[in-house]
Amino acid sequence: MKKQIYMFDMDGTLLDLAYDELIWNTVVPNELVKHHPMQPEKIKQKLHQQYTEYQNTLSWYSTTFWSNTLQIDILQLHRLHALHIQPRAGCYELLAELNRRGHECWIVTNADLANLNLKLENTLLRPYFKHIISSESIGYPKEHEQFWHHVMAKYPFSVKESVFIDDTYRVLNQAEQYGFQHVWMISQPSSQSEMKTQLPYPSINALTDLIPFISRLS
Ligand SMILES: [Mg+2]
Incomplete structure (x- = not known):
C-alpha cells in the first residue's frame, strides 16, 4: 500500500473547538468586563465587531495581536483554562x-x-x-x-x-x-x-x- x-x-x-469558543466567547468578554466601566453588552458587541473585522487574517489567529488590541493577557487566560483542551x-x-x-x-x-x-x-x-x-x-x-x-x-x-x-x-x-x-x-x-x-x-x-x-x- x-x-x-x-x-x-x-x-x-x-x-x-468548544475550548476556543469558551475562551473567545466567554472568558475574554468576562475579562474585558472586569477592566472596563462599560455595559457588558456593549463590550460584547464591540468585541464581536473586532472579531469580524480581522476574520481570515493572520491577526485573528495571533495571541499577541489580541493581547495588544484588547490590553489583556490572552495567553495567560488560555493557560488558566488549559484543562478544557x-x-x-x-x-x-x-x-x-x-x-x-x-x-x-x-x-x-x-x-x-x-x-x-x-x-x-x-x-x-x-x-x-x-x-x-x-x-x-x-x-x-x-x-x-x-x-x-x-x-x-x-x-x-x-x-x-x-x-x-x-x-x-x-x-x-x-x-x-x-x-x-x-x-x-x-x-x-x-x-x-x-x-x-x-x-x-x-x-x-x-x-x-x-x-x-x-x-x-x-
Ligand atoms: Mg479549525
Whole structure:
C-alpha cells in the first residue's frame, strides 16, 4: 500500500473547538468586563465587531495581536483554562492507526506558535506528527491563496496524493483550488454546537470514521 500524507487542522478537527469558543466567547468578554466601566453588552458587541473585522487574517489567529488590541493577557487566560483542551472523538485512535500503517501525519494549523505550543503541551498529540506547521511561520493563513505555495516550498509533498482534513469551508476550498483531491470536512467541530448538515465536502464526525476510507484513499 502506498504511504500517504494526512494533514490535519488542529482546532475543531483534532481538538474540540468548544475550548476556543469558551475562551473567545466567554472568558475574554468576562475579562474585558472586569477592566472596563462599560455595559457588558456593549463590550460584547464591540468585541464581536473586532472579531469580524480581522476574520481570515493572520491577526485573528495571533495571541499577541489580541493581547495588544484588547490590553489583556490572552495567553495567560488560555493557560488558566488549559484543562478544557480536549481531543475530539477518535483523535488518538485514528492517529495511531495511520502511524501503524506507515502513513505520515502533519498538523497544519492557523493557531499561532504560542497557542500551538500551549495545545501541544496540554495534549498527547506531538509524537504522532512528522511536521507541525503554524500559519504564523508560513506568513499567510490557510484561507490565503499563497498559503499552500509557501508550505510546498518549505515541505515538498504530493498534493494529489495527500489527504487534508479541516473544519472550515474557506480553508478546504483553498486547499481544493490548490489541487488537493482528498479533502474531508468535520461535521461537528465543537461538542457544544450543533452538527452541521449538507456539507460541501465529504465529512466525518468521529475521526475514526475515516479509517474505512484509508485503504481506498491510497
Ligand atoms: Mg479549525
